[in-house]
Amino acid sequence: MGRSRKGRDISGWLVVDKPAGITSSAVVNKVRWAFGAKKAGHAGTLDPDATGVLAIALGEATKTVPYITDALKAYRFTVRLGQATNTDDAEGEVIAESSDRPTDEEIRAALPRFTGDIMQVPPKFSAVKIDGERAYKLARDDEEFEIAARPLYVDSLEMVARPDADHVTLEMVCGKGGYVRAIARDLGQVLGCHGHVRDLRRLWSGPFDAEDGVTLERIEELAKTPALDDLLLPLEEGLADLPELRCTPEGAAKLRNGNPGMVLTSDVEYGDEAWASLNGEAVAVGIYRAGVLHPSRVFNRPPAT
Known part of the structure; x- marks a missing residue:
């Protein structure tokens, strides 16, 4: 059996204003260390000498990385x-x-x-x-x-x-x-x-702007503190280009188990990709078919209360 990765189960997006002279992977590693996060990844490499938006996903937000990678x-x-x-x-x-x-x-x-x-x-x-x-x-x-x-x-x-x-x-x-x-x-x-x-x-x-980016100096200054957690954007930010469908608690329970779940009526067309939410929190991403979302990605978070 492989060893489980140590770290916090923390999820969200951090927009880093990457400086020149460092690789994208090195920035990801620094952010993971600063948050003590179990899992992190970025949505699109920048060359070492390039600067600007490097969007880094933590935890469950890594499941939304493809939607930022595919964005303009x-x-x-x-x-x-x-x-x-x-x-x-x-x-x-x-x-x-x-x-x-x-x-x-x-x-x-x-x-x-x-x-x-x-x-x-x-x-x-x-x-x-x-x-x-x-x-x-x-x-x-x-x-x-x-x-x-x-x-x-x-x-x-x-x-x-x-x-x-x-x-x-x-x-x-x-x-x-x-x-x-x-x-x-x-x-x-x-x-x-x-x-x-x-x-x-x-x-x-995609939805992330360099003007809102956090510098590496600021990340190092706030490392391992609640103030750094406050800079995290919700994982839902990574789904900005997909339509949102609201679901009932019963539908959310089915989706969280990887099964198709009922969603409320919307103008999403049959066969469209969309995400389902309960009380504003993302539950799953999937394909909409006649009032039901068929999940392809499920977010493993405690249900909103």
């Missing part, structure tokens, strides 16, 4: 024009240079081709798996390999500043699985001048 996200980033790097960001080795610089008009004219449903090739220094190996490991070993293009939905991509001829700042809203570094790389190729990401900040992710 917004990024502000600066592209260094005139240089390509092997990592597609400022940490990498410069592998190509150009003295050409596009005009503002040329940049704006190129952006529409990166919006809508596009195909994107992830950077070679990424966590994409190639025959069971991480791409970044193969790249570090100077292995030759190709990464297949993947679909990405880009809701918008706009130029918001041009600090100088060598840099342009963009804001992008996109769906799951997008690589900002690949956008910078491909934009540089289209403009004929090369490009890579100089800095990157995630502004928001």
Whole structure:
């Protein structure tokens, strides 16, 4: 038998304003330690040098992570024009240079081709798996390999500043699985001048905003105190993009046991995914069919009183 993980059974979301210079996994570990939590996970990796929203789920809230991972996200980033790097960001080795610089008009004219449903090739220094190996490991070993293009939905991509001829700042809203570094790389190729990401900040992710984020310094200051618990958002925040269905105590009891449960009439359509609540607390997520929710995820919490 495996050993059970020690820690508190505490559930909820913490929005961290991640600083540069630390991995997303390291932030998760620090948050888990600060809360003394049994279980924690994040909803979308940020590169070590990226900053901004890193939404961390504790306990039962980890069951809502897929809904934040799938939600739209917004990024502000600066592209260094005139240089390509092997990592597609400022940490990498410069592998190509150009003295050409596009005009503002040329940049704006190129952006529409990166919006809508596009195909994107992830950077070679990424966590994409190639025959069971991480791409970044193969790249570090100077292995030759190709990464297949993947679909990405880009809701918008706009130029918001041009600090100088060598840099342009963009804001992008996109769906799951997008690589900002690949956008910078491909934009540089289209403009004929090369490009890579100089800095990157995630502004928001689903319902979570960087302006509401907690710094690592604040987390360390409040570690192991009730004041830190007060910063937790309810796990229901992770279900913001799903319709809510209220259920009766009898329906909630069935859902908690993993069985279909009655929910109150709503405008949710047959076959839609939704979540059921009792007294405002999430009971389960599932598929709605004719007045009944068929659960796919059940939240193991004491019933609301």
